[in-house]
Amino acid sequence: MSDDYRDNKIETKSADSSSGSYVPSADTIPAQEIPDQELYHAKSFWTKWVFCQDAKVIGVQYALTATAIGFIGLILSWGMRLQLGFPETFSFLGPATYYQSVTMHGMIMVIYLLTALFLGGFGNYLIPLMVGARDMVFPYVNMVSFWMFLVAVLVLIASFFVPGGPTGAGWTLYPPQAILPGTPGSEMGIVLMLVSLSLFVIGFTMGGLNYVITILQSRTRGMTLMRMPLTIWGIFTATVLALLAFPALFVACIMMTLDNLLGTSFFMPEIFTMGEKLDYAGGSPILFQHLFWFFGHPEVYIVALPAFGIVSDLISVHARKNVFGYRMMVWAIVIIGALSFIVWAHHMYVSGMNPWFGFFFATTTLIIAVPTAIKVYNWVLTLWRGNIHLTIPMLFSLGFIVTFVNGGITGLFLGNVIIDVPLSDTYFVVAHFHMVMGIAPLMVVFGAIYHWYPLITGRHLNQTLGKIHFWVTFVGAYAIYFPMHYLGFIGVPRRYFEMYDSPYMTSGVGLNQFITVAALVVGFTQILFLYNIFTSWYKGEKSERNPWKANSLEWHTPDYPPTHGNFGKELPVVYRWPYDFSVPGSDKEYIPQHVSPSEVPAAKAEQT
Amino acid sequence: MSQFDLSKLPQGSKGFMHDWASDQRAFKGVPWGKAMMWIFLLSDTFIFSCFLIALMTARASTTVDWPYPSEVFGLTVFGTSVPLLLIAIMTFVLITSSGTMAIAVKYGYEKNRKLCGWFLLATAIGGLTFVGMQAFEWSKLIFHDGVRPWGNPFGAEQFGAFFFMVTGFHGTHVSIGVIFLFIFSRKVFRGDFDTGRRGYFTSMKSDYEAIEILGLYWHFVDLVWVFIFAFFYLW
Numbered sequence: 001m002s003d004d005y006r007d008n009k010i011e012t013k014s015a016d017s018s019s020g021s022y023v024p025s026a027d028t029i030p031a032q033e034i035p036d037q038e039l040y041h042a043k044s045f046w047t048k049w050v051f052c053q054d055a056k057v058i059g060v061q062y063a064l065t066a067t068a069i070g071f072i073g074l075i076l077s078w079g080m081r082l083q084l085g086f087p088e089t090f091s092f093l094g095p096a097t098y099y100q101s102v103t104m105h106g107m108i109m110v111i112y113l114l115t116a117l118f119l120g121g122f123g124n125y126l127i128p129l130m131v132g133a134r135d136m137v138f139p140y141v142n143m144v145s146f147w148m149f150l151v152a153v154l155v156l157i158a159s160f161f162v163p164g165g166p167t168g169a170g171w172t173l174y175p176p177q178a179i180l181p182g183t184p185g186s187e188m189g190i191v192l193m194l195v196s197l198s199l200f201v202i203g204f205t206m207g208g209l210n211y212v213i214t215i216l217q218s219r220t221r222g223m224t225l226m227r228m229p230l231t232i233w234g235i236f237t238a239t240v241l242a243l244l245a246f247p248a249l250f251v252a253c254i255m256m257t258l259d260n261l262l263g264t265s266f267f268m269p270e271i272f273t274m275g276e277k278l279d280y281a282g283g284s285p286i287l288f289q290h291l292f293w294f295f296g297h298p299e300v301y302i303v304a305l306p307a308f309g310i311v312s313d314l315i316s317v318h319a320r321k322n323v324f325g326y327r328m329m330v331w332a333i334v335i336i337g338a339l340s341f342i343v344w345a346h347h348m349y350v351s352g353m354n355p356w357f358g359f360f361f362a363t364t365t366l367i368i369a370v371p372t373a374i375k376v377y378n379w380v381l382t383l384w385r386g387n388i389h390l391t392i393p394m395l396f397s398l399g400f401i402v403t404f405v406n407g408g409i410t411g412l413f414l415g416n417v418i419i420d421v422p423l424s425d426t427y428f429v430v431a432h433f434h435m436v437m438g439i440a441p442l443m444v445v446f447g448a449i450y451h452w453y454p455l456i457t458g459r460h461l462n463q464t465l466g467k468i469h470f471w472v473t474f475v476g477a478y479a480i481y482f483p484m485h486y487l488g489f490i491g492v493p494r495r496y497f498e499m500y501d502s503p504y505m506t507s508g509v510g511l512n513q514f515i516t517v518a519a520l521v522v523g524f525t526q527i528l529f530l531y532n533i534f535t536s537w538y539k540g541e542k543s544e545r546n547p548w549k550a551n552s553l554e555w556h557t558p559d560y561p562p563t564h565g566n567f568g569k570e571l572p573v574v575y576r577w578p579y580d581f582s583v584p585g586s587d588k589e590y591i592p593q594h595v596s597p598s599e600v601p602a603a604k605a606e607q608t
Numbered sequence: 609m610s611q612f613d614l615s616k617l618p619q620g621s622k623g624f625m626h627d628w629a630s631d632q633r634a635f636k637g638v639p640w641g642k643a644m645m646w647i648f649l650l651s652d653t654f655i656f657s658c659f660l661i662a663l664m665t666a667r668a669s670t671t672v673d674w675p676y677p678s679e680v681f682g683l684t685v686f687g688t689s690v691p692l693l694l695i696a697i698m699t700f701v702l703i704t705s706s707g708t709m710a711i712a713v714k715y716g717y718e719k720n721r722k723l724c725g726w727f728l729l730a731t732a733i734g735g736l737t738f739v740g741m742q743a744f745e746w747s748k749l750i751f752h753d754g755v756r757p758w759g760n761p762f763g764a765e766q767f768g769a770f771f772f773m774v775t776g777f778h779g780t781h782v783s784i785g786v787i788f789l790f791i792f793s794r795k796v797f798r799g800d801f802d803t804g805r806r807g808y809f810t811s812m813k814s815d816y817e818a819i820e821i822l823g824l825y826w827h828f829v830d831l832v833w834v835f836i837f838a839f840f841y842l843w
Contacts, residue, residue, distance in 0.1 A: 033636075137640040138640070140809060205651060209647055216634045223631050224630060225628060225634065244650070247654035250655060251658035254773070264769035266766070279758065281765060282670060282672060282764060284665060291662070294658075
């Protein structure tokens with residue numbers, strides 16, 4: 001980890017070799033390039049807490065909105081599980097409502113919960129603090145971004161109340177069925193869904209430009225890219241992916257809206273229904289699939305990369321050890337991000353394509369396993385001989401590694417054309433993507449909330465409730481999704497309202513009931529978690545400053561919790577990476593990023 | 609920013625490595641707004657690319673004949689039909705407005721308030737002319753030739769659908785640009801960038817760099833038009 005830094009190496013002299021005391025010179029850290037950012041200072045309650053331009057408040061607004069809509073997604077999943085587990089007992093869900101639940105559950109969880117929470121929530125809160133900026137570079141645009149997101153969520157919710165209800169086309173919204181009668185919500189539901197997605201993309205672009213430019217152009221003195229916490233690397237790369245992938249979704253949404261409202265035939269082939277020819281002709285449904293998955297596959301990594309980054313930091317802090325192979329981790333994130341743009345058609349193996357294309361996309365898909373495996377090894381090696389504190393963030397991080405490996409390996413199955421074809425559209429696929437991009441990132445979300453909650457509120461979450469939350473969620477997630485792999489192997493198709501007495505359901509009935517019970521238990525535990533969050537806000541145990549003894553800048557602000565402007569009068573100056581734990585030779589257990597070499601003369605720190 | 613001297617930085621590939629390995633800024637000397645506009649334009653490029661690739665897919669896979677553009681987009685002037693006449697004028701106007709925009713940016717950096725404002729106004733009027741001619745073109749196609757998004761008398765029905773969608777989306781970009789050009793020419797004439805008058809919404813000061821950022825957007829919109837022109841009218 002040695003590199004030249006503006007031609008002035010930061011000399012870190014060890015105790016035995018230093019003849020005199022180390023004199024820090026002014027040129028060790030370059031002068032400030034950027035004039036100090038002017039901030040908008042709110043004067044009223046409305047501009048301070050509602051139409052707020054402070055990225056920290058916007059982050060919390062994003063997180064709360066995403067959580068609220070996420071709970072609607074959770075409740076929808078209960079309805080589906082009750083129907084699947086006990087089809088005779090619970091008949092309140094008709095086939096149409098079932099499809100609508102499936103669709104809304106999927107879209108809410110992927111876009112409105114995970115994407116918004118990781119990038120809008122954690123991104124807004126952590127980026128300025130971690131890179132040492134006063135705020136995002138365009139606070140006003142950042143504020144508009146949140147309100148755009150809120151409108152998108154409200155439009156989505158409105159679709160529950162229009163005639164015909166929300167769309168039931170499946171979260172992939174494949175045409176032609178999405179906009180034809182027979183699919184629930186083909187009247188207004190699909191239109192509102194497409195409008196909501198378009199608004200989300202516009203809102204996200206406003207926020208995303210802020211995240212990218214803040215990281216690239218507004219770091220504090222001494223904060224090089226290779227000294228940023230991996231959390232920032234994950235969020236940064238995911239934001240770049242989102243800025244390049246969401247356009248495809250946006251275009252697909254516009255074209256399908258026009259197909260629906262104006263009667264164009266972008267995605268609509270010649271169709272006969274009830275013996276009558278419709279007015280559509282000549283369009284290509286496959287074109288939609290390409291556009292959708294050109295967005296859809298990077299979307300997986302838009303959710304996963306921030307999780308990768310955050311979990312690296314959690315593991316490092318709670319195991320009191322530096323991240324193993326920091327540079328490798330950074331490059332793995334970037335390479336995964338780049339590769340994610342050339343694998344999209346592995347979602348379309350059964351749509352029909354030239355076999356050589358299948359070969360190409362299978363190859364690129366499997367290549368992604370290499371940087372991903374590097375990351376998993378590095379997490380394990382970070383833990384190896386570390387001083388592992390089994391705090392709740394650490395428990396969730398360990399849970400993440402296990403679930404992610406599990407979901408990743410089933411991904412290798414599905415990446416192969418020949419194995420994917422029989423497994424396609426079965427519960428194996430459902431189990432795979434819930435493990436890899438549902439449970440695994442959510443584990444990180446939970447770990448991150450337990451980790452940063454003291455920073456945001458100044459109080460700890462209740463530890464007992466937290467432990468219950470972890471164990472029930474972790475064991476419960478396996479109870480839900482492990483049997484689903486088996487259901488997939490015996491051929492149970494996904495998205496079916498009821499299996500009736502299909503031959504493969506002999507062993508499937510009991511399993512489905514078991515999964516449903518587990519899903520209800522796990523779901524109720526999330527309500528316990530919500531209770532914990534709200535009660536601990538004013539009743540939780542007070543946290544001392546920097547309770548986890550972390551090195552990154554967000555824990556070392558003059559005010560705790562950090563206030564508007566983040567860093568008081570002077571921005572911090574950064575001398576090292578955020579992973580100087582248990583540095584050999586130093587009597588300090590951890591060395592924060594802003595501690596200069598002269599303050600810890602004995603530390604044999606690596607040059608970063 | 610006074611103590612920061614750009615000319616002392618290493619050049620070429622060494623400079624690239626230096627800048628990305630340095631602290632504070634990866635793009636040295638680039639203001640936030642300008643960097644943001646470049647990244648936004650990259651994102652917008654993906655939007656237009658998706659539109660145009662979708663167009664190419666439709667055109668390559670159509671089973672019905674694609675209309676012959678030089679006939680559809682021809683105008684009859686004094687009894688002779690001239691192919692692509694209107695489009696040629698529209699393209700000329702838009703490209704010219706790019707020229708006036710560049711001059712406005714130049715006068716902006718020279719802090720020549722009057723000339724900067726006038727050239728911004730000229731650019732805005734150029735853009736407005738373009739949108740006006742586009743409205744004429746649309747109404748001719750719709751009311752005279754009977755082209756509709758869901759069908760047309762010339763051939764494949766995707767032709768009308770893509771035409772209205774892509775030129776409409778581009779026209780929206782131009783219209784947004786025109787609105788901002790008018791706003792900014794007013795701001796320049798009023799001297800906002802000289803006196804440091806604060807923005808109505810953001811309550812932040814701004815300077816003539818804003819003109820260059822607006823210019824980036826305007827040139828981008830023109831460049832996109834060149835591609836639309838090539839793919840729709842010449843292909």
